[in-house]
Structure formats: C-alpha cells, structure tokens
Amino acid sequence: MKCIRCRERAEIHLRQHNSAFCRTCYVFYFHRQVERAIHKESMFTPEDEVLVAVSGGKDSLALWDVLVALGYRTVGLHLALGIGEYSATSTEKTEQFARARGLRLITVPLASEGPGLAISTVATSTNRKPCAACGTVKRHYFDGVAAEHGFRVVATGHNLDDEAARLLGNVLRWQTEHLAKQSPVLQPNHAKFARKVKPLFRISEYEAAVYAFVRGIDYIVEECPNSVGATQLVYKDVLNRLEAAMPGTKLTFVQEFLRAGRPAFVTAEAAPPPETCERCGMPSYGAICSFCRLVAEVERKQETRRSAQSG
Amino acid sequence: MRITLLPQHKEIDLPGRRRVADVLRQLGMLPGTVMVIRGDELVTEHDFLEAEDTVEIRSVISGGLSVTAPR
Numbered sequence: 001m002k003c004i005r006c007r008e009r010a011e012i013h014l015r016q017h018n019s020a021f022c023r024t025c026y027v028f029y030f031h032r033q034v035e036r037a038i039h040k041e042s043m044f045t046p047e048d049e050v051l052v053a054v055s056g057g058k059d060s061l062a063l064w065d066v067l068v069a070l071g072y073r074t075v076g077l078h079l080a081l082g083i084g085e086y087s088a089t090s091t092e093k094t095e096q097f098a099r100a101r102g103l104r105l106i107t108v109p110l111a112s113e114g115p116g117l118a119i120s121t122v123a124t125s126t127n128r129k130p131c132a133a134c135g136t137v138k139r140h141y142f143d144g145v146a147a148e149h150g151f152r153v154v155a156t157g158h159n160l161d162d163e164a165a166r167l168l169g170n171v172l173r174w175q176t177e178h179l180a181k182q183s184p185v186l187q188p189n190h191a192k193f194a195r196k197v198k199p200l201f202r203i204s205e206y207e208a209a210v211y212a213f214v215r216g217i218d219y220i221v222e223e224c225p226n227s228v229g230a231t232q233l234v235y236k237d238v239l240n241r242l243e244a245a246m247p248g249t250k251l252t253f254v255q256e257f258l259r260a261g262r263p264a265f266v267t268a269e270a271a272p273p274p275e276t277c278e279r280c281g282m283p284s285y286g287a288i289c290s291f292c293r294l295v296a297e298v299e300r301k302q303e304t305r306r307s308a309q310s311g
Numbered sequence: 312m313r314i315t316l317l318p319q320h321k322e323i324d325l326p327g328r329r330r331v332a333d334v335l336r337q338l339g340m341l342p343g344t345v346m347v348i349r350g351d352e353l354v355t356e357h358d359f360l361e362a363e364d365t366v367e368i369r370s371v372i373s374g375g376l377s378v379t380a381p382r
Contacts, residue, residue, distance in 0.1 A: 210346060213353065221317050
C-alpha cells in the first residue's frame with residue numbers, strides 16, 4: 001500500500017477517506033484537517049489564547065500538540081482527578097508533555113480543592129456515579145479557570161467517535177434539547193463563560209491515536225477504571241461495527257446531523273443562567289450552582305463522619 | 312509471532328505468516344479500533360506479519376461521559 005501523496009510505503013490506511021499515508025504525509029494531512037475545522041467552524045483565531053483541557057490521554061495531548069504546531073497560543077489545563085494510580089499516571093504524562101515542550105500548564109489537584117474533591121471521594125460522598133460527578137466537576141473548573149485567567153476559548157479533545165456516540169445516545173432517547181446543543185462550537189450564553197470548541201470533531205479515535213504515536217507523544221494508554229461498562233462504550237462498539245461494514249458511517253452521521261439535523265432542533269438561544277451562585281460566584285440557574293450543591297453534599301458527609309467519630 | 316495487547320498487557324502467540332486483517336479477525340477486533348505496531352512502525356491491515364515478528368496491538372477506544380454535555 002502506497003502513500004497517496006508521495007508514493008512511499010504507507011503506514012496508515014484511512015478506510016473512511018479511501019486514503020493511505022506515510023507518517024510524514026499523515027502529519028501534514030492531520031494538521032490540515034484540524035486547521036480546516038478551526039477555520040470552517042470559526043472556533044478561534046491566532047489572536048485568541050486558547051485554554052486546552054488536557055487529561056494525559058491521546059486525544060487531548062494530540063490536540064495540544066497540533067495547536068502548538070499550527071502556531072496557536074495555548075495554555076494547558078489539567079485536572080488531577082484523584083482516581084488512584086490512573087490519575088497519578090495521567091498527571092505525570094501531562095506534566096512531562098508540557099515540560100518537554102516548554103508549554104504553560106495549569107494543574108488543579110482536585111483532592112486539595114475545598115473539602116477534598118477527588119472524584120472517588122465525591123462519588124462516594126454523594127452516591128453519584130463517578131462519571132456524573134466527574135462531568136459536573138470538570139465543567140465547573142473549565143469555566144472557573146477560564147474566567148479566572150481571562151480565557152475566552154476552551155478547547156477539548158473530543159473526537160469524531162465521541163461525537164458520534166453522543167449523537168447516537170441523544171437520538172436513541174430523542175433528547176431534543178441536547179441535540180440542539182450538540183455542536184463543535186458551543187457559544188457562551190453568559191459573559192463569564194468561555195466558548196467551548198472541539199477541533200478534533202472530524203478526527204476519528206484511530207486518527208488521533210496514530211497522530212500521537214507518530215509524533216512520539218507519551219500518553220496514558222490505560223483507560224479510566226470508572227469507564228468500564230460506560231454506556232458510551234456500547235454506542236462506540238455499535239458504531240464501530242457499522243463503520244467496519246460501511247466505512248465513513250461515523251463521519252457522515254455527525255456531519256449530516258450538523259448540516260441537516262441539528263437546525264431542526266434549535267428553537268432559540270438558550271437563556272443565560274439568571275442567577276449568580278452564592279458560593280462560587282459563577283452563573284447559575286439557582287441560588288447555588290450544581291457544582292456547589294455537590295461540594296455541600298461532600299461537606300455534609302464529612303461533617304457526619306466527624307460527628308460519628310467524635311461521638 | 313508474539314503479540315502484546317494493550318491496555319490489557321496480555322500476550323498471545325500465533326503461528327506462521329499472516330495478514331494483519333486476518334490476525335485482527337482471529338482476535339475478534341475491528342479495523343479502526345486498534346493500532347498495530349511492529350517495532351517503531353505502524354502496519355496496515357493489508358500488510359503481512361512474519362512468524363518471528365513481535366507486535367503490539369494497542370486499543371484506540373476511550374470511553375466515559377462527555378464533559379461538554381449541555382449545561
């Protein structure tokens with residue numbers, strides 16, 4: 001199999017694009033794909049400083065690498081989630097990546113935040129599923145750190161497979177409000193929020209992993225232990241079976257939803273949160289935001305435990 | 312050939328020369344869900360693996376909940 005650009009031996013075969021590349025031409029292809037997505041969706045410009053949410057996994061580190069290579073101004077944001085060895089390794093990989101390239105990284109160790117917000121602690125204290133607790137905590141810190149440091153754009157490493165799986169989940173339940181908001185660019189509906197962008201939304205998981213590999217990025221290969229049995233993995237499996245039989249299915253599913261499907265669900269701009277959280281000062285739909293309600297539950301649980309121990 | 316599966320860190324031995332696509336089929340893996348790495352190079356599903364090759368098959372699937380679900 002030959003590279004379609006230079007005719008050297010191909011290392012990478014992209015069935016959905018009916019293309020094959022050597023690693024040099026693959027990096028060129030990957031950069032061009034990401035650059036096109038950023039331009040076409042008006043995600044940001046070279047004048048913006050972009051806060052890149054980095055987990056230590058292949059997608060977010062590939063995203064940070066490509067944005068730097070394309071000349072964008074970036075700062076990394078890593079949340080040390082406090083999920084045992086998995087999080088320790090994730091943090092180590094992320095810090096190594098930033099250090100080796102001289103990039104600025106903001107690390108938030110959740111275990112040291114407030115009453116101690118390691119995901120395992122929050123999930124246990126609040127009887128929530130770890131993934132639900134993790135989502136609430138991540139959203140808060142992405143918004144909070146962006147507001148605190150003046151970033152107007154937050155980029156995440158969500159890829160085509162993530163978007164296709166999420167779309168399938170939303171369609172299966174006809175979650176029309178979620179379908180209206182599923183987009184590679186989520187515009188802020190409040191001055192304190194930043195624009196959320198997903199520059200890899202047309203890049204498959206395989207493409208992101210290959211990019212990380214050929215660029216020599218040392219990412220965490222292990223998966224979060226809490227993701228075992230996650231619904232999203234079931235959707236991904238179904239989509240991968242379809243993709244194997246009909247290459248290009250995932251890309252068409254997402255692209256055509258954005259072009260032809262999503263407009264039917266968008267009724268009006270989402271109203272901005274009308275209140276300000278009494279605890280954290282971030283915009284909120286109630287007197288206390290969902291994150292601070294979570295923190296309050298953790299505090300109550302700890303107080304109960306302390307009382308029981310002292311009593 | 313000696314195959315290491317990641318992230319499971321499981322090792323498998325398969326005899327003879329085989330096409331990558333056939334190895335993946337035998338292991339119940341779909342193309343596009345794994346990278347097949349021989350030494351420091353990637354191989355496509357059309358390439359052949361030799362009996363004496365040492366190969367890593369690394370999953371590319373990550374999972375969990377989307378963090379940009381609508382607020």
